[in-house]
Amino acid sequence: MNTRIRTLLAAAALLAAATACGAEPLDSGAEAERSAAPVVLDQAPAEDKAAGVINAITPDEALAAKVPARLKTDGLKVVSSLGYPPMEFYGSDGKxxxxxxxxxxxxxxRKLGVKVAITDEEFNSQIPGVLTGRYDFVISSMTDNAERQxxxxxxxxxxxxxxxxxxxxxxAGISGPDDLCxxxxxxxxxxxxxxxxxxxDADCEKAGKGAVSILKFPGDQEALLQVGGGRAQASITDYVVTTYKAADPKLGVEAIALEGTESLWGIGMKPDDKELIDSVKGALDALIRSGEYGKVLKAWNLEKLAVESATVNGGK
Structure with a gap:
C-alpha cells in the first residue's frame, strides 16, 4: 500500500472516530457562537433625562423569546413626531x-432585548406608515379613541x-376650574x-359667579406671556406642556393639573400584529411592575401621567 493511500485511510479513520464520539465539524461551533451572540442593546443618549434608568434595564428572557422574529433581526422600527416637548423632541444635536x-x-x-430606531414623521403620516408596515408602532402623544381604533x-x-x-x-389662589370664575x-x-x-365660563355663569374672560392667541407662547405680564391669571394648555414650562425657572410659572380632563394615550400597531401587541403590552407591564416605568416618568417630571397597568384599546 503506497504512502498516499495509507494517509487517506488514516484520516478517514480519525474522522470516523470523531463522528462516533459525537464531535461536530470544526466550523459549527463558531457558527453556533455567532447565532447565540447577544444583541448589543442601544444606549439612551446623555440628553435623555431617564438615561440612567433606561441603560440599566436588562431583557426579560420570557418576553424576549416571544417577540416577532423580524424584531430580532431588524430591530423595532418606531415613528413619532418630534416637535412636542417634553413628550418628543430633538436633542441639541438636531438629530x-x-x-x-x-x-x-x-x-x-431593552426589556424585549431588541434594538430600536425612531423616525420623525408628520403626525398624519404616522398611522398610514404603521399600516403599510414601514413602522412597527407609533408613539406620539396619540389619544386612544374609537375613531383611531x-x-x-x-x-x-x-x-x-x-x-x-x-x-x-x-x-391668584387658583387650584381648579371653580377658581377661574x-x-x-x-x-x-x-x-x-x-x-x-x-x-x-358657562359653568361659572350657571353657578351665578363671575364670567371667565378669555384671551385667544395663535400659540402657547403668546398665551403664556399674558400670565407673566399679569394680563391673565392663568393659561390653559396640555398638562404635559405646563410641566415643561414650569420646569424653566426663567418663566416664573407653575403647573396645576385639571382633574377630570384626562384621556388615555396609546402606542398604535396593526390590529393583526398580535405578537407585537402582546410583546409591547408585556414589556410595558414588566416596566410598571419593576418600578422602571415610574422612574422614567419621574425623570421627565410627568409622574401624574402614570397608569397602573397597560391596557389594549382602553380609550373611548
Missing amino acids: TAIGLDPSLTRAIA GKVSFVDYVRAGAGLLVKKGNP GKTVSVVDNGSSLALAEQY
Whole structure:
C-alpha cells in the first residue's frame, strides 16, 4: 500500500472516530457562537433625562423569546413626531430623539432585548406608515379613541389631560376650574383649551359667579406671556406642556393639573400584529411592575401621567 493511500485511510479513520464520539465539524461551533451572540442593546443618549434608568434595564428572557422574529433581526422600527416637548423632541444635536415617548420606547426595546430606531414623521403620516408596515408602532402623544381604533390597536401607556399655568407662588389662589370664575385666562385659539375655557365660563355663569374672560392667541407662547405680564391669571394648555414650562425657572410659572380632563394615550400597531401587541403590552407591564416605568416618568417630571397597568384599546 503506497504512502498516499495509507494517509487517506488514516484520516478517514480519525474522522470516523470523531463522528462516533459525537464531535461536530470544526466550523459549527463558531457558527453556533455567532447565532447565540447577544444583541448589543442601544444606549439612551446623555440628553435623555431617564438615561440612567433606561441603560440599566436588562431583557426579560420570557418576553424576549416571544417577540416577532423580524424584531430580532431588524430591530423595532418606531415613528413619532418630534416637535412636542417634553413628550418628543430633538436633542441639541438636531438629530437625536428625546422626551418621554423616546425614553419609554427605548425602555420597551431593552426589556424585549431588541434594538430600536425612531423616525420623525408628520403626525398624519404616522398611522398610514404603521399600516403599510414601514413602522412597527407609533408613539406620539396619540389619544386612544374609537375613531383611531378603527385603524390601529393601542397599548395605552399614559393618561394625560389639560392643565393650568399660573404665576409662580400662585398669587391668584387658583387650584381648579371653580377658581377661574371672575378671572382672565389665556388660551390657544380654536383648540381643545379654548373649548375648556368656554365650558368653565358657562359653568361659572350657571353657578351665578363671575364670567371667565378669555384671551385667544395663535400659540402657547403668546398665551403664556399674558400670565407673566399679569394680563391673565392663568393659561390653559396640555398638562404635559405646563410641566415643561414650569420646569424653566426663567418663566416664573407653575403647573396645576385639571382633574377630570384626562384621556388615555396609546402606542398604535396593526390590529393583526398580535405578537407585537402582546410583546409591547408585556414589556410595558414588566416596566410598571419593576418600578422602571415610574422612574422614567419621574425623570421627565410627568409622574401624574402614570397608569397602573397597560391596557389594549382602553380609550373611548
